[in-house]
Structure formats: structure tokens, C-alpha cells
Amino acid sequence: MKRTIAHLVLTALILSSCNNTNRPEQTKTHGYSEVNGIKMYYEIYGDGKPLVLLHGGGSTIQTTFGRVIPMLAKHRKIIAVELQAHGRTSDRGKDATFEQDADDVATLLKNLKIDKADFFGFSNGGTTTIQIAIRHPQIVDKIVLGSALSKRNGMPPQFWDFMKQANLTNMPQELKDAYLAVTPDPKGLQIMHDRDAKRMVNFKDIPDEQIKSIKAKTLIIIGDKDVIKPEHAIEMSRQIADSKLAIIPGVHGEYIGEITTLKSNSKEEDYVIPMMESFLDK
Template sequence: MKKLLILTSLIASNLSINAQSLSKSGYASVNGIKMYYQVYGEGKPLVLIHGGGSTIETSFGRIIPMLSMHRKVIALELQAHGRTSDRNSDLSFEQDADDVVGLLQQLKINNADFFGFSNGGTTALHIAIRYPKVVNKIVLGSALSKRNGVPAQFWEFMKQANLDNMPQELKDAYVKVAPDPSGLQIMHDRDAKRMVNFKDIPDEQIKAIKAPALIIIGDKDVIILEHALEMRRMLPGSELAIIPGVHGEYIEEITTLKSNSQQAGFVIQMIEKFLDNAR
């Protein structure tokens, strides 16, 4: 088993360096913003939605090579994040959902699977609620649907959030790719305000989602296990995977790399099996 994990890690590392088959990238004018996207590989479309304060690379850079071996992967950056411009309005998960679907319409993609991580998972829920015909299956990585899905101290922390305590890896990644690095403060403040004002998604809306869902969470995640179990019960036909590790470690999100996790290869195989199984 140990040899298998080491081999998987070596393969994933090699892929991340050598095999990112980027076939297209650019900007699309979507609902008043210039939205950046990348397309990798060929096959059934899989849309990747990053976490708060993140870029394509920080959330998914380590797993895009694996996913794009068998899929057409569409990775994007949301309002004020990374290379995508801001609009003169606060962030909302509903607006992000509209923006993602607007981009897909321009790319002439009528139906897709979605993998959202953290805030991106919450956005994926809103896409499934607002645009059910667009969604085939959804993978919800550490997604939050209710305020009680995180410890009470999380909300106190968010009220005190400032740029100084934002993870340095995320700050560096933003500055590296953003057309205007001074937008970092705007992105941070918009993200923090959205979380402070987070509103529960009503149970009836979650229960109405018809798309099969795979819920993934770390056993030391910021999202509490009971919340993941509650979503599992409310989403008909859903599956739940609890993986050892912290928030995002199972996909080797950039702030978790020091842990030297070797789980991404296994988790991607699990995701692919879920997506490929007949509905």
C-alpha cells in the first residue's frame, strides 16, 4: 500500500509539471465582468470552481493534469479573483452561479459536471438550484450550505478578517496572475464580507436538487462532519467521502502542500468513478 501511495504521488507530481494539456484560455464578457477561463483535455465537460480568495492554480493546480486525462476540464476564475475583473457590487453565490453558467453558454456547453471546492462548492449548489438543466452531476468539496456548518468561532474570525491573516500562498498567487495586483485588497474584502453575511440555503431548495452529488470533506476540515452528513441526507442519491486531513488537503490545495499529502491520486480516482457511473 505504501509503495502504491508513493507511486501515485510521483505520477501526480510528474503530471503537474509535464502534462497540463492547456488547449484554450482567455476572457469572456459575462454579466459586466471579464471572466478568465482555461480549457484542458477532451471528453465530457467538467467545470472546476475554486475556493474563496483563490485562483485556478491554488485550488486545482495539482489535480487538473489528472482530471484532464479523461475529461474536458473548464477551469475559471470568479469575480475579482485572479485574472477576472471586478464589478462595482458585492460578491454573492447567486451571482457567481449566473456568471459560471453565462460563461458556459458562451463556450457552447449546454450540460456539464461540476466540481466546486469550498466557496466554489457553495456556488455549485446554487448552480444546481438555479440551473438544473445545465447540471449532470456535482462534486461538493468542503461545501457550506448553512451557518451551523462551521464552528461558531469561524464567524468571529471572519468579522476580524484582514489582509494580514490571509494565507501568504493565496496572496502570492493573486499577485502573480492578476492584471492589477492592487486588487488584492478588494478581493479579500469582498470575500470576507460575503462570509460575514452568509445566509443559509433553505432545506427545500437543497432537497429539490436532482443531480447526483458526491460530498467530500476532510476529517479535520473547517466544515464540521455533521454538516456533511446533513447534506448527504437531504440530497437524494448522494454519496459522502470523509478523507483524513484538513480543508482541501484531499486535492492538494496550495496551502496544504507542506503536509506532503499523497491522497489526491486516490481521491481523483474516486471522483472519476462517481462521474462515470451511470445515473
């Protein structure tokens, strides 16, 4: 009974978060755009130079960025999107790839008449940001790569073993509840999970020459207890010529208050976001 009550309370909090708290007064626009065969959901906050936010796997805009959007929107026009099969964005009936996600974001920005932007991608969104910088450099100014993966050896071997056996029951409950709060479709939740799991199982290294081709000024952020190995972030910072590296105390996503880390009650975003803004504004 206690577990049921706790689950109901968590669901209510997520619903409130998705519908109210994390869509604050500075929201300018939210809607859908026809993008390469899918209806892509986006939200726009604030005014100023565009900064595109790309969420992690299995996530929505709010589960990844809900804690930091109000901070970032004070000085920027924030364009936050939900990628294929995630949150409110539809599925195209094909496997998800980081390359396709990158092309989808580029098309969305064209539809929104945004010629160039900065990008902040977290986790899978960070890998998508790498692909945007490689495939669409003309739309990129600066990029922030939060816990981004470019090589399989960037993860411990047990991660890949886990992904081969991934199933919906192992997905963090906070992420499942958040998806169903904005898209009450259990079949859609299963599709999102399966697309993300298959993409990771089939993940192939991004070639060194492609990483080295990135010309955008880059800030790489990682937690010292991240699922991504610190050595991987260090190597990527050496491959991208104009890059900086920040290793922050905490686990995967704790430095931006990602929803599964909220129980830690940390406030790392209070100094990470100003650091990121300082990088973007130089």
C-alpha cells in the first residue's frame, strides 16, 4: 500500500511538472513541426541567441532539462525538442539512429527559420549533437556535450551486456511515468524503449577522423561517477581541437538535475549552468 501511494504521488508530481512547473511564464511557444516523416514536438522559452536542448535516451524535455530551463531562458532563446518516439514526438516506424536525429533537428531549425544556433545535448542527446556538428556544421556555433558517447569503449563492458537484455521493467520508473504523463500510450512507451535499446546494442564507433573534423568550439561535461568513463571524455577533448573539459562531482546527469538524480538533493546546476553560459557567451 505504501509503495502504491508513493507511486501515485510521484506520478502526480510529474504531471504537475510537465504541465505547469517546467513550462514557466517565459514560455514563448510550444507546438509540432512536420519533420522528415514525423511530427516533432518542441518548446521555445525566452529570447536571445538560440540554444537547442537535446534530451537523453528514454526522456522528455522536462525529465532532462526541467531544472535548468528557467536558468538558461533568462539570457537565451531556448529551443527544446523531443526526438523520434520520445515524449510527444511521433515514431516513423523505423529504427532510431543518431544520424537521423541530427538530420531531424536540422530540418526543425530550418522550419523554425533559425539559421544558426548553439547546442547542448545530454547523454544520447550529446551523441546526437556530435552528429549535428559533423553532418550540419553550417548551423552550429558552439556545442556543449553532456555525458556524450562516441566510442563503445567509452562505456564499461557490463553496460553493453545489460543493453542486450534490456526490457521495459528495468527502465527507471521516473522516465516511464513522465512519458505516460505527456503521452498516455503504453504501446508508445514500449516502442520508445525498444528503439533506444536497439540503437545502443547496434552502436558503432564514430570514426576518429569525423570527431577531429568538428570545428565548433566545444565544452565537454561529465560526472566523475558517470556511466561514461572519464578517460573517454578526456580522449574526445583531445580529438576536438577547440574544446574544453569539465569533470563535475556526481553521477550521470546530476550536474543538470536530471529527474532520476533528484533524490540526491544536489545543487550542482547552480554552478554548472553559469559555467556553461560563460563558455557560450565568450
